[in-house]
Amino acid sequence: MRILVVEDEARLARLLADALVKAGFAADTCGRLGDAAALLGSEAIDALVADRILPDGDVLHLVSRLRGEGQDLPILLLTARDSVEDRVAGLEAGADDYLVKPFAVPELVARVRALVRRPGSVFGRVDTIGNLAFDFAARAASVGNRPLALPRHELAVLEQLVLAGGRVVTKEMLIAKVYGLDEPESNAIPVHIHHLRHRLGDAGSTAHIHTFRGLGYMLADQEKRP
């Protein structure tokens, strides 16, 4: 997965690229619209992360041109402008997502992951939350290097919570992802969460599942407050 980061603030470009590399992507950077267009033409780029306003123009022109040519690579726009009009213009031009500055870098990584998530794209990836590690290739969880045995449905619930990257996952989303088209019992998810929480606690995991009544569930490291 190769990501092109277009950002005229060179230090920021490097910080973002480093974070993406750390998350398992390959990343290139450039600071001008012209360079970005040239790189997109010559290299195999899988996704574009671009600052909206660059010294030599508005990225929206590039986005509309790419979409006009039928290119469907995921595009995430970064911007210091967050008025509704700006957001609408960005999405209408064909951008897939919009992140308003200042954002937290993990948020950017999570969004890029969500954009490039195609079947198989999470393979070969291990995410860690505190001392909990989740290997997406092997579909196995471990706490402090000791494997954590989980029943099928609980494993699927944990996988979704880890994939959300510290964001809230709704009960409806868990039902859809864990059960697909099957209709589970009404309290199936709360029961899985309850068991999962106990298993994580027993194994000494610092990752904790928070319940937000009426909103959903979130996995977060207890040691380090997010």
Place this chain on the structure above:
Amino acid sequence: MTAERSLEATLLVRLGLLLTAAFSAVALWLWGHLGHIGSAYPQPIVHQVMAEFFTDVAWTVPIVLLITLGVAAFTLRRSLLPVREISARAGNISPQSLHQRLPEQPVPKELVPLVRAMNEMLDRIEAGFELQRRFTANAAHELRTPLQLLSAGLDALGSNESIDPLRGDVRRMCRLVAQLLSVARLDARMHALSGTADLGQVVAATLAPLAPLAVRHGASLALERPRAPVIVRGDADLVAELARNLVENALASTRPGTEVSVVVGAGGRLDVADRGPGIARGHREHVFERFWRAPDAPPGGSGLGLAIVKEIADACGATVTITDAPGGGAMLAVAFEPCLPSAFPEFRASEISAILKRGRPGGPPKPSGKAPVRAHALRPGMQEEGWCATTHSPPRGSPQRKL
């Protein structure tokens, strides 16, 4: 003594004195003249002429005097009427409605320069406000890039005891910048509000990203909302901003280990209750002022959150009330104006809330599209057949209640 003197009174007194003086002068002259003639003519003839004069002519004098005064007063009053209207309009112009101008049209020609000068003054004041607004907006925008660098740099450093507090500082500054931008934007578009929002959905979407903040405060967050959409008057982005500021405020005040409860009511109410110290009665009138902070407020706030809440509520025609939460703490309630999706524009807000108050449907509505769900939610108060936007409420205790 510097009592205000009415233009009308002055004019009437002066005109009255002038006319009385003029008539008296004429009468005196006549008197003298007749006396002079009297020596040339026999006395009875003179007396007869004088008597005829008083019966035929002189009685009209006071009447003419009164009519003149009446016409003068009427003209004056009529010409000054537009001045009163203009004064009323000028009195209603506030920083939020500086785009208004005073009309030059019905004003007498003599007063047009004054109106024009006042309008030019409004132009200058508006330009000044606009400048300040733009300064706030630009400053906030310009702060975003360095803040982004700072935050990304800190994120790259990982996590330890000396970095984590810095990250908190950056977050606080990011929030302040976002709030300053909100304030600038609210000032700029106070008079351009339209549209409707699904309160339940907007609040749910706003609350989910606040979950990490709740965990940071060691607090929990809970949402209760009806399954059917709750459509209210207001711009969805503004309603989201209101909800965010309300909940951020509650999370900052609530004690660690407690829950901030958010309830969306079917009638268009949004209640946010925290388990903090509550808001003292004496502070309640101040909390909505920009940058006002209670003397004992926890550090980290800017004093802008509740001001933003109030201003958005005002723009949406909603009201905000502060009460004590049932279990201690503060409860802020925003009552929005409920309305139907645009498919049923004929329904008025009062009718809807009346219908909604009458009771909720027995079975859970199917969440399939907005209009059908809304129709379902309304059914207990509706005729089963042929109900349309203009249907009147059925008689109390109608059989459809048993649905």
